[in-house]
Amino acid sequence: MSVLILKQTRDIGDGTGYKSRAVADDSLVLSADKTLQDVNDGKLIRKIGVSVCSGCGIGCIYCFTRKFKDWRQLSVAEIVNQVELVHANFALDSPGYDEVKISFKQMGDVSLNVDNTCQAIEQMYARWPFLHFVVSTSGSRNPKLFVRLRQLHEQGIQLRLQFSCHTTSDEERNFLSPQVPMMTLAEIAEVANHWPGNRVTLNFVVMESMNYDVSLLAKLFDVDRVFIKVNFLDDNQQLAKHGLVDASEEKVRVFISDLQNYGFRFAFRHGSLLQ
Ligand code: SF4
Known part of the structure; x- marks a missing residue:
């Protein structure tokens, strides 16, 4: 039925x-x-x-x-x-x-x-x-x-298994999702590093006002257990209310270059920045 x-x-x-x-x-x-x-x-x-x-x-x-x-x-x-x-x-x-x-x-x-x-x-x-x-x-x-x-x-x-992270700051994760207690990145890493299946995907929509500290990711996550997806915001009416905008090309370029340098596997929605 x-x-x-x-x-x-x-x-x-x-x-x-x-x-x-x-x-x-x-x-x-x-x-x-x-x-x-x-x-x-x-x-x-x-x-x-x-x-x-x-x-x-x-x-x-x-x-x-x-x-x-x-x-x-x-x-x-x-x-x-x-x-x-x-x-x-x-x-x-x-x-x-x-x-x-x-x-x-x-x-x-x-x-x-x-x-x-x-x-x-x-x-x-x-x-x-x-x-x-x-x-x-x-x-x-x-x-x-x-x-x-x-x-x-x-x-x-x-x-x-995938996690939406969107920033490398726990404080900013709580700001982005304020209604319920959120896992810290260390807690996410604990799950991801010991997950028995395929690599765990970490999604990052890169925003101008958020922090992206790849050295912290490298401390927490086993680079062989995670796959990182770098993305842009999907437009909707909520974004302007909170001043959320996509990060500048330069900021995204630094993030993906750091991911490369620390040995993370990743995919980027706009491949041209990888050149
Ligand atoms: S509020 Fe929206 S983006 Fe956040 S977990 Fe729910 S459906 Fe996903």
Whole structure:
């Protein structure tokens, strides 16, 4: 039985955006189905973005969910149903893709909905064992998340762990996500350095007003256990309110040059700065 009603699909350039409403209470649920080519190995990746909450309780000051009045966890069925809607439109096992990923970062944070997200992963894996799962978190403090993810990993589920860091200052991380206790970078490093699966991804959206101290990253993180993604802000109305702007080209250049010098593996959205 469907627990979501699909209201709209729209072209989002590299794929299709899905807007649904929960049957239970009309909550908004956003999903996306994108096709991407890996710049390093040319692999064709299908990435299905799934929400784990309607709205979000982390309250990152740069996030579009700030305009929601409230938030709630999505149920297991509401998470799985998003993938079923995508599958009904375009089968998950359609030929031509090297990898099909489910990414839990469309809306909400897995640290706020650990049990339902992990049960949804188990259900989807049972039906579509070829799926890869990307679990991204802002790193709000909930150690249970990593215990449950390890259990899924031990079941043989292909799972990639990502943290949104965005600055190398713990104080600035708390400023960016002020509503809940956030993990320090040292705590993130403790998880990443001992994570049993693939390298853990650390996402950095580089902003002009934030600090990027790569020597600190090198002290905390095992360079062989992490992969760093350097990115720019996604534009929305929240950014101007808090004076958040993309870092200058020079600042980004210094950051990626430091990453190179300290031996980190990384990818940069605008490859030309690497020249
Ligand atoms: S954790 Fe993600 S969805 Fe939640 S407020 Fe932060 S950026 Fe938005």
